[in-house]
Amino acid sequence: MMSVENNNEKNILDKDEIVFSIGLNEFEEKVFKETKPVLLLCIQNDSEFQNQLSVINDSYRTFAERIRIYLLEEDALRIFKEKFAVKGTPTFLLFINGSEKGRLLGQTGSEELNHFLSRMLSP
Amino acid sequence: MENRVNLTKLSMHSVNSVEKLEQLEKVKVPIRISERRCEVVLEGIEEGYTEIDLKGRLTFWNKSLRDMIGYSDEELLGLDFRKYMDEDVATFVYAAYNQTFQTEKSNKAISYEIIRKDGTRRSVENSISLIKDSQGQRIGFRTVVRDITERKRTEENLEKHRNLMQAIFGSVKDAIITLDKNGVAMEANDATNNICGIEPKNIIGNVFGECLTDCNKSCLELLKPPFGKDVNVEGYRIECEHKKKPGQVVVATSSPLLDRQGKFNGTVLVIRDITQLDNLQSEIRERHQFQNIIGKSKQMKNLYELMLKLANLETTILITGESGTGKSLAAKAIHYSGNRALKPVVTVNCSALPETLLESELFGHIKGAFTGAIKDSQGRFEYADQGTILLDEIGDISPRIQLKLLRILEEKEFERIGDSIPIKVNVRIIACTNRDLKEKVKMGEFREDLYYRLKVVEVHMPPLRERPEDIPLLAGHFCNLFNKRFHKNIEGVSDSVLRTFMNYPWPGNVRELEHSLESAFVLSQGSMIILENIPSEIISYSKAKTFTHKKETEEEPNTIFETLNKTYWNKAKAARLLGMDRSTLYRKIKIYNISKPHNM
Numbered sequence: 249m250m251s252v253e254n255n256n257e258k259n260i261l262d263k264d265e266i267v268f269s270i271g272l273n274e275f276e277e278k279v280f281k282e283t284k285p286v287l288l289l290c291i292q293n294d295s296e297f298q299n300q301l302s303v304i305n306d307s308y309r310t311f312a313e314r315i316r317i318y319l320l321e322e323d324a325l326r327i328f329k330e331k332f333a334v335k336g337t338p339t340f341l342l343f344i345n346g347s348e349k350g351r352l353l354g355q356t357g358s359e360e361l362n363h364f365l366s367r368m369l370s371p
Numbered sequence: 372m373e374n375r376v377n378l379t380k381l382s383m384h385s386v387n388s389v390e391k392l393e394q395l396e397k398v399k400v401p402i403r404i405s406e407r408r409c410e411v412v413l414e415g416i417e418e419g420y421t422e423i424d425l426k427g428r429l430t431f432w433n434k435s436l437r438d439m440i441g442y443s444d445e446e447l448l449g450l451d452f453r454k455y456m457d458e459d460v461a462t463f464v465y466a467a468y469n470q471t472f473q474t475e476k477s478n479k480a481i482s483y484e485i486i487r488k489d490g491t492r493r494s495v496e497n498s499i500s501l502i503k504d505s506q507g508q509r510i511g512f513r514t515v516v517r518d519i520t521e522r523k524r525t526e527e528n529l530e531k532h533r534n535l536m537q538a539i540f541g542s543v544k545d546a547i548i549t550l551d552k553n554g555v556a557m558e559a560n561d562a563t564n565n566i567c568g569i570e571p572k573n574i575i576g577n578v579f580g581e582c583l584t585d586c587n588k589s590c591l592e593l594l595k596p597p598f599g600k601d602v603n604v605e606g607y608r609i610e611c612e613h614k615k616k617p618g619q620v621v622v623a624t625s626s627p628l629l630d631r632q633g634k635f636n637g638t639v640l641v642i643r644d645i646t647q648l649d650n651l652q653s654e655i656r657e658r659h660q661f662q663n664i665i666g667k668s669k670q671m672k673n674l675y676e677l678m679l680k681l682a683n684l685e686t687t688i689l690i691t692g693e694s695g696t697g698k699s700l701a702a703k704a705i706h707y708s709g710n711r712a713l714k715p716v717v718t719v720n721c722s723a724l725p726e727t728l729l730e731s732e733l734f735g736h737i738k739g740a741f742t743g744a745i746k747d748s749q750g751r752f753e754y755a756d757q758g759t760i761l762l763d764e765i766g767d768i769s770p771r772i773q774l775k776l777l778r779i780l781e782e783k784e785f786e787r788i789g790d791s792i793p794i795k796v797n798v799r800i801i802a803c804t805n806r807d808l809k810e811k812v813k814m815g816e817f818r819e820d821l822y823y824r825l826k827v828v829e830v831h832m833p834p835l836r837e838r839p840e841d842i843p844l845l846a847g848h849f850c851n852l853f854n855k856r857f858h859k860n861i862e863g864v865s866d867s868v869l870r871t872f873m874n875y876p877w878p879g880n881v882r883e884l885e886h887s888l889e890s891a892f893v894l895s896q897g898s899m900i901i902l903e904n905i906p907s908e909i910i911s912y913s914k915a916k917t918f919t920h921k922k923e924t925e926e927e928p929n930t931i932f933e934t935l936n937k938t939y940w941n942k943a944k945a946a947r948l949l950g951m952d953r954s955t956l957y958r959k960i961k962i963y964n965i966s967k968p969h970n971m
Contacts, residue, residue: 273714273716273758292608294608296606298855327712335589336589336592336609336610336623337608338607338608353592353598353604354593354604354606354607354624355605360603
C-alpha cells in the first residue's frame, strides 16, 4: 500500500478526530491545498501541552465544521520554524487557501483563541 | 460788598463742597462694591489668608485660615503666628518673614507644619508678601496659606510605593522592560543585563529593538501589533541564539499598558530564563528517546548514537527487526534528524500490493502502459526526489522490482512503466524488513547484489523481550498518550501489571504493548490499569509460566532421586539425563538432602 503517512495520523484529542498531527511532508496536501481554513498548532511537548490542547478542544466545539486543525509534529517543528519565521512556541497559524492569514503567539485561553478565529474567519 | 463777596465765596465753597460730597458719594459706591466683592472672595476661597504685623501678630484672617488653625476669632486676634507651630518650625518661618522684609520680595511655597488648637498637625504651604502703607512704609505681611496635608500624604505614599516597586523590580530574576508606545524603553531592571546582556542604562531612552545586537531578536515578535498593544502574550518560548549565552531559552510575556481611559500607552515585556529547566527536560528526553523512539536500555542508547551518525550521511540503510519493533519510526527518525528533513519522506509497504500495482506505484507509468492507465502517473520515487523513500517489507518484492531498485541504487535513474525515457532522481533509500534477507538470498528469492547494496549499513531494532528495562518507560509513554486521546486521568499501571509485562515475551513487540495498553485504557474504570484490564493471553502466559516453574520446583527432588536410581547413582550420567552440570547436581543433592538408599 502507498504511503502510510496518511493512515498513521495520530488522533490527539478524542475519537471524533478533531486534531491530527502532521509532518512536514504532509504540509502541502493538508495545509496548502486544503479548501477549509486550517489552524496549524506549533506547540512544544512540555508541561503546558495538555492545557493548550484542551483549549483547542473547546474552540473546536465553537467552530466545528468550519476549520481543520493540525498539530505539527515536534520533529518537524525545528525546520518549520526556520521556514515560516516562527520565532517561538506556542504559535498558532491560520491558513486560508494556502496563505497565512494571521497568527497567535504564546499560551492562549479559549476566549482569546475564539476571538482570534472569529476575527480571521469573518468575511 | 465784602460780605456779598464772602457770601458768594461761601456759596461757591458750599457749592464746591456739595459737588465734592456728591463726587465722594459717587466714588464711595464702587469702593463699597469692590470691598464687598473682596470680602466675598476672601471668605469663599479654600486657601487661608492672613495679615500679620511686624511683631508677628495676626491682624486679619479669613474663614479658611480660622478653620485651618482651629482657633476662634477672639483667640486669633493678636495671636502670634509662632504659637501654632513647633519651635524649630517657628524659627524657620520667622526667617522667611525676615527675608521678605529685608528683600521686599515675595517668598513663595514655604512648606511647614502647623499645630491646630486640638493638637492635630497639618502640613501647609505659605506665600508671604509685604504690606506697605501709603508712604511706602513696611507695616506688615500678607500670607496665603494652603493646606497640603493630603497632597503630602499622597506624595509620601507614592514615594513609598515607588521605592517598594523599585526594590521588587530590582530583585526579580526576570528581565522587566517597560516601553512607551513607540517602543522606547522607559524602565529596565538589572536582570535585563543577566538575560539580554545589556545594561539597563543602555536601554532606557532608546528603541528597545535597536539595543538588541547579540541575539535573534525573537522577543520583538511580542511587540508587533496586535501583540503588545491589544493582545496579551503569555508563555512564549524562545530560543535566543544569543552570541554570549549559547543555548539560552527564555519564556516571554508582553502586556499592554493602558491609561485611565483605556488608551494604549506602551508595553511591559517580561523575559524569564528557562535554559536550565529546558536543558534538564531535553536531557531526560534524550536519555530516554530519540525522536519518537523510546528506550533507555544500553541497546537503545547505542542505537540512538548510530542513528544520529547516519542522519546526515547519504548512505542506504537497511533496518531489520521483528514486527512491531519500530522500524518505520527509526527510518523516519533518521530522515527528520538529517539534511533531508524538509524534503519529502514517502513510505511504501511493498507487501501490500501485487507486483504490477507496486511497480506502477514505485516508478509511475505513462498513459496506455497497461489496461486502466488512462493518464501519465508519477511514481513514488519521483515524488520522493531530494527526500527519502522508506521501503517497508523489502523482502517481499519481486525479482523484477528488485532489478529496477538495483538500478536506482547504482545509477540513480529509472523509467516509468511503458516509457523509455530515463528519469534521474536523488532519493535516499531506507529499507525495512522483518525477514532474514540473507536466508532469502541463499534460497535464491532475493538478489545478492541488491542485498549488499541495501545493507551498506544495517540498523537492527532489538525485540522488546531483549530490553525489558524499557517496558516501564514505554508503558508510561503510552499511558500519557492514551490519557490525552481518551480524556482520562489514569496514573499508570499497577505493580502486578508491570511484573506481568516484564515476564511476557512480547512476540508483537512494542506494537503489541501499545495495543494492550490501549485496550486496557478503554476497559479501565479506575485510576490505575490493573490485571483485569490486560488482554487475557498476557495473563494466561504469566499464569502458565508461574505454574510450570512452581511445578518444576516441587517435583525436582523426586525427579533427581528417580534419575539417580535409574543410573545406579552414576552422577555424571544422571546429570546428563537431567540436563544439568554435575556440579549443579551435587549442589541440589545437598540442598534436597537426597541420600542413596542402603540397598543400592
